[in-house]
Amino acid sequence: MTLTEALDRTTARQREIEEAARIVQAEMLYWLARLDPDDIMGSWFGDVLPGLYTSLMRGQTRAATGASAYVAEAAAIMGLDASTAYQVAPEAFAGAAADGRPLSSMLTTPALRARLAVEQRGQSPAWAVGQVRNSVLLMAASETADAGRGAAQVAMAGTRSVTGYIRCINAGACRRCAVLAGRWYRWSADFHRHKRCQCYGTPAGPGGDHPRNRRIPDWRVSPRAYFNHLSTRDQDRLFGPGGAEAIRAGADIPSVVNARRNKTQLKRLDFGGTTVVSTTEGVTRHGWFSYVRRGLERVEGRPLSRLRLTPEAIFRLSADREELIRLLGRHGYLTGSAADIARL
Numbered sequence: 001m002t003l004t005e006a007l008d009r010t011t012a013r014q015r016e017i018e019e020a021a022r023i024v025q026a027e028m029l030y031w032l033a034r035l036d037p038d039d040i041m042g043s044w045f046g047d048v049l050p051g052l053y054t055s056l057m058r059g060q061t062r063a064a065t066g067a068s069a070y071v072a073e074a075a076a077i078m079g080l081d082a083s084t085a086y087q088v089a090p091e092a093f094a095g096a097a098a099d100g101r102p103l104s105s106m107l108t109t110p111a112l113r114a115r116l117a118v119e120q121r122g123q124s125p126a127w128a129v130g131q132v133r134n135s136v137l138l139m140a141a142s143e144t145a146d147a148g149r150g151a152a153q154v155a156m157a158g159t160r161s162v163t164g165y166i167r168c169i170n171a172g173a174c175r176r177c178a179v180l181a182g183r184w185y186r187w188s189a190d191f192h193r194h195k196r197c198q199c200y201g202t203p204a205g206p207g208g209d210h211p212r213n214r215r216i217p218d219w220r221v222s223p224r225a226y227f228n229h230l231s232t233r234d235q236d237r238l239f240g241p242g243g244a245e246a247i248r249a250g251a252d253i254p255s256v257v258n259a260r261r262n263k264t265q266l267k268r269l270d271f272g273g274t275t276v277v278s279t280t281e282g283v284t285r286h287g288w289f290s291y292v293r294r295g296l297e298r299v300e301g302r303p304l305s306r307l308r309l310t311p312e313a314i315f316r317l318s319a320d321r322e323e324l325i326r327l328l329g330r331h332g333y334l335t336g337s338a339a340d341i342a343r344l
């Protein structure tokens with residue numbers, strides 16, 4: 001079955017990205033161990049941040065590498081014409097968070113919070129350092145995965161026969177993702193996700209939302225099959241005891257999940273919104289802000305005000321596929337023959 005084979009390719013791609021995230025986290029533990037509880041910010045800007053920054057850049061590049069090959073192979077398995085003049089440029093996906101913040105600024109937020117916790121709320125420095133470690137490791141996994149996902153979406157944009165993608169969930173998917181399993185989205189649609197979401201898109205052709213896809217008994221694209229393959233304990237944990245009981249009794253999964261009115265809805269992330277300015281202003285003096293800003297600019301090697309558009313922002317701003325490909329090319333995410341990109 002074609003879709004099943006394409007899903008296997010998607011699962012292999014998910015594993016590549018998980019591996020990239022694991023490597024980043026292992027490297028980061030080395031740098032985080034150098035965080036000095038008695039001088040959190042001093043050690044942060046000294047050794048720790050440059051190390052974390054380099055490691056995350058490398059991880060994002062690693063996760064974006066292989067996106068073009070993945071889209072070409074999965075599209076071919078789906079019976080689509082996989083030829084394209086464009087290739088994803090993996091390095092372009094490193095250096096910014098998915099919401100457009102510079103990495104240095106995003107990574108520094110937990111350190112700033114830790115300093116506040118110690119100085120204003122009297123928390124112990126050792127506790128604060130532990131919080132920094134946890135937050136940074138979660139960010140690293142999330143941003144690495146987003147680079148991989150963004151690169152695949154850019155690769156799909158550059159492959160004209162791909163007109164949509166099917167949402168493929170991963171083991172352990174939460175209930176909000178579970179109900180979206182197997183759903184078809186237009187190729188340019190935002191990939192709705194949450195922090196640490198591990199869903200991935202399988203390139204697909206036209207045809208809209210195929211109910212038939214969702215009836216394939218493969219748990220990666222079928223909410224019901226996913227639910228059934230879970231243990232009773234996991235069903236209760238992920239869907240709530242009452243919800244799981246109702247689904248076991250035959251209730252419709254989406255209506256059970258939607259009835260729970262989740263506080264955290266899946267949504268697209270904002271781009272270019274929060275910079276270090278909004279995270280430090282109001283709670284710190286001007287001199288402190290300059291200190292933080294200088295530290296970040298030293299690590300970035302550029303003024304913080306000169307930001308590049310994220311792929312997500314470009315998707316949102318473009319009127320059509322032509323313009324999108326042109327903008328992705330101009331911002332360095334897609335490479336192809338220069339003549340091609342200039343002509344568009």
Ligand SMILES: [Zn+2]
Nearest residue numbers: 173174177197
């Ligand atoms: Zn989820």
